[in-house]
Amino acid sequence: DIQMTQSPSSLSASVGVRVTITCRASQSISSYLNWYQQKPGRAPKLLIYAASNLQSGVPSRFSGSGSGTDFTLTISSLQPEDFATYYCQQSFSTPPTFGQGTKLQIK
Amino acid sequence: EVQLVESGGGLVQPGRSLRLSCAASGFRFDDYAMHWVRQAPGKGLEWVSGISWSSGGVGYGDSVRGRFIISRDNAKNSLYLQMNSLRAEDTAFYFCTKGSNADYDVALKFDSWGQGTLVAVSS
Numbered sequence: 489d490i491q492m493t494q495s496p497s498s499l500s501a502s503v504g505v506r507v508t509i510t511c512r513a514s515q516s517i518s519s520y521l522n523w524y525q526q527k528p529g530r531a532p533k534l535l536i537y538a539a540s541n542l543q544s545g546v547p548s549r550f551s552g553s554g555s556g557t558d559f560t561l562t563i564s565s566l567q568p569e570d571f572a573t574y575y576c577q578q579s580f581s582t583p584p585t586f587g588q589g590t591k592l593q594i595k
Numbered sequence: 596e597v598q599l600v601e602s603g604g605g606l607v608q609p610g611r612s613l614r615l616s617c618a619a620s621g622f623r624f625d626d627y628a629m630h631w632v633r634q635a636p637g638k639g640l641e642w643v644s645g646i647s648w649s650s651g652g653v654g655y656g657d658s659v660r661g662r663f664i665i666s667r668d669n670a671k672n673s674l675y676l677q678m679n680s681l682r683a684e685d686t687a688f689y690f691c692t693k694g695s696n697a698d699y700d701v702a703l704k705f706d707s708w709g710q711g712t713l714v715a716v717s718s
Contacts, residue, residue: 489657522704524640531690531708532640543706575640579703583656586640 490514490578494587500595503566509590511559511576520580523552523561526589527572535574536561568594597621597707599691604712607681617674617691617709625649625669628694630705631676633687643689644676645699652699658684681716688713 491514501507511521519539524532534543536552539559549564563570571594576587603615617629631643644655644665653665664677674691689712692705 520702524705531710532705533708534704534706537695537704577640577704582645582654582700582703584642584703586642589639
């Protein structure tokens, strides 16, 4: 199975700042990488698919980049509603696997 | 609007069985693969199983293969997960998710999720 590793595991930041979360795959996955946001007590929500494509309805302050083994999720200007846990997921091969999550907290 | 509503969770003893259901609406159910993803309380996400649009292809995670069975009824717009020989480590919220294409094992992304149903395995 492909292992996905996110960094950092947790992050404190202030409203308005730019934030970057990293995801690394244990082997090349081309651009088969998705990002999800999960708020407490809620189901995950798809944000970015195929590394850099914004899911319909997701604000443009979210962006994704990368290919091969290294990927990033960037939030250009943090809003109060963005404080949540973020997961990456590879869709290159079955079983699909997720990173361990990055918890984004208010500073 | 896509809606996925899970049911069937609860408290069950180790070694017993439980069947989860997911009622889908708001999209053409038989055009898409469907999946189950679980999350132990306070932990990360784990893909459990997926099924292609026609039930012709199914897949399972290593931790549940041989114990869980996924199925679907396109006439009823419903997805199921039969969970047998349950273990304490199966305790989790189980989410029904919609795939983005017809096959369960191609370019998997989960674009819609239910609210989840909690399965607790304990004596």
